[in-house]
Amino acid sequence: MAMEKGLLWTAIGLLAAAVVWAACRYAYFYRKEHFTCPHCGHCWKPPLLRMIFSVNAVEGKILTCPCCGTKEYMEPEKDS
Numbered sequence: 757m758a759m760e761k762g763l764l765w766t767a768i769g770l771l772a773a774a775v776v777w778a779a780c781r782y783a784y785f786y787r788k789e790h791f792t793c794p795h796c797g798h799c800w801k802p803p804l805l806r807m808i809f810s811v812n813a814v815e816g817k818i819l820t821c822p823c824c825g826t827k828e829y830m831e832p833e834k835d836s
């Protein structure tokens with residue numbers, strides 16, 4: 757029984773770490789980064805819900821540009 761409890765807490769710990777990591781990543785993005793549409797050059801920050809539920813691809817995301825409507829792979833860029 758002690759063994760099972762240990763596994764449960766390990767799982768909860770990993771989940772919590774993943775949530776904290778994601779929260780930090782998003783906080784960093786909103787403070788320091790933005791996406792630039794490769795099609796029209798529009799700079800924007802997507803709403804948090806869209807960030808969470810959009811498709812992750814390598815470093816960036818598959819997002820639809822609010823300016824021209826193009827669905828493209830976009831990588832976060834540093835705010836200047």
Ligand SMILES: [Zn+2]
Pocket residue numbers: 793794795796797798821822823824825826
């Ligand atoms: Zn665009």
